[in-house]
Amino acid sequence: MSQNELAIxxxxxxxxxxRHVGTPFIPPRxxxxxxxxxxxDARRLSNDGPFVQELEVLLAEQHGVxxxxxxxxxxxxxxxxxxxxxxxxxxxxxxxxxxxxxxAATWEGLEAVFVDIDRETHCIDPVxxxxxxxxxxxxxxxxxxxxxxxxxxxxxxVAENAGVPLIFDAAQALGCDCSNHVTSNLAGSGAVASVxxxxxxxxxxxxxxxxxxxxxxxxxxxxxxxxxxxxAGYDRVASLGTNAKLNEFSAAFAIRGLExxxxxTRRNRQIREMYQACLAGLPGLSFHAPATxxxxxxxxxxxxxxxxxxxxxxxxxxxTLWAENILARRYFFPGCHRMEPxxxxxxxxxxxxxxxxxxxxxxxxxxxxxxxxxxDVQLICQRIRVAIELHNRVRESINQAVGA
Numbered sequence: 001m002s003q004n005e006l007a008i009x010x011x012x013x014x015x016x017x018x019r020h021v022g023t024p025f026i027p028p029r030x031x032x033x034x035x036x037x038x039x040x041d042a043r044r045l046s047n048d049g050p051f052v053q054e055l056e057v058l059l060a061e062q063h064g065v066x067x068x069x070x071x072x073x074x075x076x077x078x079x080x081x082x083x084x085x086x087x088x089x090x091x092x093x094x095x096x097x098x099x100x101x102x103x104a105a106t107w108e109g110l111e112a113v114f115v116d117i118d119r120e121t122h123c124i125d126p127v128x129x130x131x132x133x134x135x136x137x138x139x140x141x142x143x144x145x146x147x148x149x150x151x152x153x154x155x156x157x158v159a160e161n162a163g164v165p166l167i168f169d170a171a172q173a174l175g176c177d178c179s180n181h182v183t184s185n186l187a188g189s190g191a192v193a194s195v196x197x198x199x200x201x202x203x204x205x206x207x208x209x210x211x212x213x214x215x216x217x218x219x220x221x222x223x224x225x226x227x228x229x230x231x232a233g234y235d236r237v238a239s240l241g242t243n244a245k246l247n248e249f250s251a252a253f254a255i256r257g258l259e260x261x262x263x264x265t266r267r268n269r270q271i272r273e274m275y276q277a278c279l280a281g282l283p284g285l286s287f288h289a290p291a292t293x294x295x296x297x298x299x300x301x302x303x304x305x306x307x308x309x310x311x312x313x314x315x316x317x318x319x320t321l322w323a324e325n326i327l328a329r330r331y332f333f334p335g336c337h338r339m340e341p342x343x344x345x346x347x348x349x350x351x352x353x354x355x356x357x358x359x360x361x362x363x364x365x366x367x368x369x370x371x372x373x374x375x376d377v378q379l380i381c382q383r384i385r386v387a388i389e390l391h392n393r394v395r396e397s398i399n400q401a402v403g404a
Contacts, residue, residue, distance in 0.1 A: 005386055007323040008397050014324040014383055015376075021300075021329045022201030023371035025264060027256035035252035044248060048228070051251035056211070058258050059196070062175065065213045067220035070246040071227055074171050074197035074210030078104035080244055081193055081212050082139075084222045085165065089138035093169075094124040095337040096356045097143045101169050102336045110138060114337045116353045122288065122302075122363070123150035125355070126158050133162040140166050142191075144173035147203070147268075147297040148290040156191065170213070171197035174204050175261050175297045192216065198254050203264055203299040203369065206254035209246050264369070268298035271368050271377055275301050278381035282388055284310025288363075301368035302331070304359070311391035314362055320387045320394055326380055329365040 007013040026032075039045065052070050059068035071077035082091075082105060091105040095114035102112040115128035123145050133140075140159050142150045150168075159166035170176070174196045193216070198209030214220055222239075225232050230241030257264075276287045288302035305314040312320070314330070321328045335356045336342055343350075366380060387394055 006320065006383065006390065006394065007325075008320045008387075009390070009393055014379055015326065018325045018327050019367040019376060019380070020327050020371050021365045021367055023367075023369065024200040024205055025203070025257060025260070025370040027253065027260055031256050031259075032253065035256065036249060039248045039252060046245055046247045048224075048245070049248040049251070051248045051255065052246050055206075055246075055251040055255050055258075058255060059211055059213065062258065062261075063194070063196075063213050065194075066215045066217070067213070069212045069214070069220055069223040069227070070251065071210045071212065071244045072246055073208050074195050074199065075100040075104050076242075076244045077195045077210040077212050078169065079108050080223055080226050080242070081167065081195060082108045082110060084219060084226055085139070085192065087138040087165075089136040090134070091139050091141055092129050092132045092137060093141040094143055094356070095335040095351070095353050096122060096332055096359060097145070097169065097336060098171065098332055099336055099339055100171075101141060101143060102342065105141075106341070111136075112336070112342065113137075114335075114342070114351050114353065114356075116351075116355045117359060118151070119355045119359065121148070121150065122146065122359055123148070124155070126151050126154035129155065130158045130161070133158070133164070137162060137164050139164050139192075141169055142166065143169040144171075144176065144194075146288065146290070146302050147172050147176065147299040149173060149176055149295050152191070159191075166191040168194040170194040171199075171210075172202070172299065173297065174198075174202060175265060176295050193219065198250070203268070203297050204254055204257035204261055206246065206250035206257075209250045209254060265297050268369055270374065271372065272298045272301055274374055274377045275303075275366065275368075275381065278378060279303065279384065282310075282385065284308070285384070285388070299369050300331075301366040303364050303366060305362045305364055307362065311388050312394060314364055316391075316395060316398055317384065317387060318364060319398055321380075321383065324383055326367060326383065328367070330360075331363055331365045333360045333363070335360045 056068040056070050090111045090113045092113045094117050096117045105112045115132045116125050118125045124142050142155045144150055193212050193214040196211050198206035226241045227244035230237045230239040232238035284306040286304045290296040
């Protein structure tokens with residue numbers, strides 16, 4: 001095999017155009033155009049219009065809850081949820097999550113308390129969450145990761161025993177089978193609410209957007225008022241609020257995406273299964289497979305690189321793939337606890353999170369979903385196999401580039 005089969009060794013890149021981890025899915029354009037025409041003809045662009053109302057109904061039905069309160073994005077949705085619940089004190093959450101989870105709490109004057117994750121699922125470890133509970137604990141946030149659900153039942157028991165509410169960051173889990181796990185009790189029985197994302201890179205997109213899912217009528221009403229400056233009727237402001245409304249075209253875009261959700265999930269599963277088959281048997285490389293297939297949307301293709309067994313480090317493989325225009329990602333490196341402002345906390349407030357550090361150092365997200373075709377997946381896996389076979393030359397090329 002010639003060393004020039006890899007771009008990092010001098011050959012041309014595999015793909016002329018980049019293959020991204022999160023390429024937005026675009027619903028059928030004729031349907032989008034029809035929705036846009038309807039919005040423009042009605043001249044109703046925002047302020048709880050008919051498309052937002054329809055989206056909320058669809059999201060609530062999809063996830064088996066009474067209410068879906070649409071917002072301009074999931075981060076603001078999480079912030080308003082914390083504020084609407086009147087939380088004060090510490091929020092227990094995993095450090096292995098997107099930084100927005102921690103920032104939303106900090107922005108609302110709460111303290112993010114980071115705990116470790118389960119090495120197999122990459123989700124919050126319920127035992128670690130239970131051990132972190134103290135008199136200042138205001139809530140526990142479980143994060144559904146990689147389009148799979150975290151250990152809901154065990155977290156519910158932890159929250160119930162602690163007497164604190166449970167919230168789910170479900171930004172990556174739209175469409176997952178999580179019905180019957182969101183209750184109406186704000187005192188810690190089950191989960192109070194889940195927050196989903198409609199960001200451009202999610203399985204269903206609203207360009208930007210998010211929503212709070214809940215069965216609590218009072219909480220839903222409060223969130224609807226808070227997202228609209230605190231209005232509680234025409235010309236009547238009843239409380240403090242902000243502008244967190246979702247616009248009509250974003251809602252229409254998401255509705256059209258929801259119409260394609262079943263086919264998107266089915267195709268995602270095909271991509272995941274092909275990655276698993278094509279990467280099987282490689283030393284030190286394992287594909288992260290969800291534990292329960294029916295409760296996942298398979299939107300992410302995640303591999304783990306074991307530095308003690310793989311001939312290349314995760315970052316060496318990453319560089320090799322980028323040279324091929326395969327723009328794999330290090331999710332969620334290096335963990336929230338090692339990012340600012342949390343990394344500058346006093347040493348007594350810096351947790352030891354060995355599982356988080358190991359997973360963050362080994363995770364590699366590969367292009368998936370609408371970013372790739374099945375043929376692309378085969379080609380990507382072939383490049384990974386070649387890179388591992390030619391690991392000595394790959395490492396030498398990388399070292400030479402660093403020293404140049």
